[in-house]
Amino acid sequence: MNVLLRAELLKRVSVVSFKRGEVIIDANKVNTKSYYILEGLTRTYFLKAGKEVVEYFSSENEWANSPRSWRSGKPDIYSVDAIENTSALCIHVDDMIFLFNTFPELDKYGRLSMITLLDHLIERVASFRFTTASEKYIHFKQTYPLIHHRIPLGMVASYLGISQETLSRIRMK
Amino acid sequence: MNVLLRAELLKRVSVVSFKRGEVIIDANKVNTKSYYILEGLTRTYFLKAGKEVVEYFSSENEWANSPRSWRSGKPDIYSVDAIENTSALCIHVDDMIFLFNTFPELDKYGRLSMITLLDHLIERVASFRFTTASEKYIHFKQTYPLIHHRIPLGMVASYLGISQETLSRIRMK
DNA sequence: ATGATTTTTTGATCCAGGTCAAAGGAATTC
DNA sequence: GAATTCCTTTGACCTGGATCAAAAAATCAT
Structure with a gap:
């Protein structure tokens, strides 16, 4: 991997952890972060007629995020929480955009x-x-x-x- | 629209027509063409346990094609036929690729x-x-x-x- | 038009899977 | 380790929509 890219990545990424059951992304708030799971398991879900409907699970080396929320700058329907104790890389959308713009690869x-x-x-x-x-x-x-x-x-x-x-x-x- | 692009397009596109019921894309053959419907209506379908299952319809200003077939160079499961008498622009994938490579816009x-x-x-x-x-x-x-x-x-x-x-x-x- | 073919409607029957309710089990918390 | 909460199983019952069959209607070809 490009050395510059690696350096920029490290500068912009942080490691975060969540306990089992903890909310990672809240459907009622604007979400501006993306999580890349290092260890653990999350579930992305939304409410439909008062019931939680699971949209997908994310585990090691997968992403959990709320793309429509960060694109629109408004809350979206999806919440994410941790099924297991989970650690993940966290990156802000703005940094994501910067990286995509800076490194066309x-x-x-x-x-x-x-x-x-x-x-x-x-x-x-x-x-x-x-x-x-x-x-x-x-x-x-x-x-x-x-x-x-x-x-x-x-x-x-x-x-x-x-x-x-x-x-x-x-x-x- | 870019004048050069327009010229190249005209060079590479032809108008074709199909009678109601006529097969446009046959799932048993390799398909290398894409159709942009000018007038009429088509249905894209595949066979499942001997029955025809409709995947989608294409009408005016929409595409009908078999992208997996032209990407793989093999037959794919989808057939397309005309629900009404239909006229369409026809373009070969190779020309499509040429246009995308030549005109990044x-x-x-x-x-x-x-x-x-x-x-x-x-x-x-x-x-x-x-x-x-x-x-x-x-x-x-x-x-x-x-x-x-x-x-x-x-x-x-x-x-x-x-x-x-x-x-x-x-x-x- | 008229007969042939295709498409749509109608009726009868059946079942996968939903809902409701309640009881068991497992896991956390204090 | 008893209590609370959460998760899973089991039972009884019900229903939307599938399937099968056949009549009715529409469309097509000659």
Whole structure:
């Protein structure tokens, strides 16, 4: 990696930790930071008719953030909290923008992230559109072998769009 | 628009027409072309357990293509055919690539298309995840006021992920 | 037009998975 | 280690929408 880039990164990034259950991003506030998980596990969720709906999980080497909030400068619907004690790199959006502007080689990384996101969404559409509850669960375990057992059942159910009771019954074979 | 770009475009684009029902892109063949609809309506679909599943419709000023096929050089799952008599601009991927390489100002257009696609996918996830059959239909009519009545019921049902019978009953109030 | 084909509607039946309610289990807290 | 809180399982019941089948309506080709 470019030496200058590394130097700028170190200058702009800090390490933060959160205890299990702690709120990392609050949907009621403007969020201007992005978190790159070093260790631990987070869940991004929003409220729908008073219930928490899980949008996705982030674990080691993944991002947790609220991009629409930092782009718009307003609160967005998503909150993030820690499922486990979690440590992460924290970077302010302004620094992020500075880095992207200063180091065009980062564009490749940005484009790649976008494609990863696209693939993920395409798969989610297919999941909700075509698969049964137990297919969803089997696929989830295959896709996230390292984290699926670290997440409370109810959150997995919410992520998969099925009820906790149904998922419990499925898991009991 | 850049005069040079306009000239290059004209050189590389041709107008083609298709009769209702005619196949525009065949999932069994490698596809190297993109179509920009001038007039008419197409449907992009794939086969799932022997049944045609509609992925999306394209009408005036929208694209119909098979991007994974032209990127991979192999056939992809998607076929496209004409719901109405349709005329379109046709451009070969190689020319597309040439234009993007030659005119960097097109990148903005590319990025915008990507974001449009992202938004569309996000909405589709939400649709399949949270909405009832009749909400889907109401939303579809609102979103596509200009084309919803031009598409056979069964195709709309397939696009929305509900059965034709159910959609028929919904439409009868 | 008229017969053929495609599309839509209607009826009957069925089931995956939701909801509600309550009881068990596990994990934290003091 | 008892108490509180959270998480998971189990049971009973219900419903939206799928499927199958067939009639009715619309559209097309000759």
